[in-house]
Amino acid sequence: MAEPSGAQRSASSARAVLAVAVVAIVGLIVFVQRPAGDTAPAATPDPSDTSDTSGFAQPDEVPDGQPSGPTTPPFTGKVAVPTDEEFCAEFRRVDDLQRTYSRGRADTDDLREAAQALVETGVPAAVSLPARSGYYTLIGGLYDFVGLGLDPAAVGAPDAFVATGEEAFAAYLTQSCGL
Template sequence: MSGAHRQVGRPVALLVLLMMGVLAVVLLARPGEDAATAPSADPAGSSTAPPSVLSTPAEEEFCAGFRKLAAAQSEYAAAPDARAVELLRDAADELVGLGVPETMTLPARGGYHTVLEGIYASIGMSLDRSAVGALDEPGANDDAAFSSYLSQYCPA
């Protein structure tokens, strides 16, 4: 493996590990209430994220949105106050609204949904699998497929 390839691989692996670690923190730190009984973060009372129109952004645009979400998630994990909840929800809503690149496979979309659903659940909301074009039932390799997608298209 060349030195240049190894240098790119490490940041990608670190980004994937960071996202998985932050997701674990968010899931473990969330209150014991379920999404159906959790108070809504939306003043209008909605406890479901807006559905995506499933546009097809370029990978660079998707990755920039995903990095913004990762930053908002880190801030929320550090201090889960009302401002952090708002920033996290806004970043997640923007990313869902952006759509999914054509290059993201169905299994990767399932893993992407797992990440987003964990984020929304941490703030008392939910996200339908169809909002990101994922199949109705999760697959055994969805999370690995999404990690692989991030490694290939969203290098750190």
């Protein structure tokens, strides 16, 4: 079996570095955009307080390790299962739009619509449970940034944070999307 050429190894390394860089940039955006008091422990709700009748968790009630922000109703549907190609095309669209936004050439509404379209596309069967956790961290951070909330179940992610999730999702992006 022939060994890969230096150019092939270099291209593979560059794609892996790019995927990790994308994850790191989105993580940094999430970290910088969080309000200062966002990491405080959740307060116990007062049963006699009737000021919030929505029934949805408020931002300060979101467990640590999950993106916070305006919450949406709990996800009760099924996560669509697109092909890798369909998912990767939508992911690239969001990635390109984020770059455009960072240069001041797109607005938050465009970014919000692209993020929602990516989640609506679903998650390919090839994305492992740890990788789904990493994907949730990434897309949940983007949802926070555009003023939305995201239920982990909407992307098939576990409720509990998975420490290796970001690396697993970066590996998926490298292998399946060529990022």
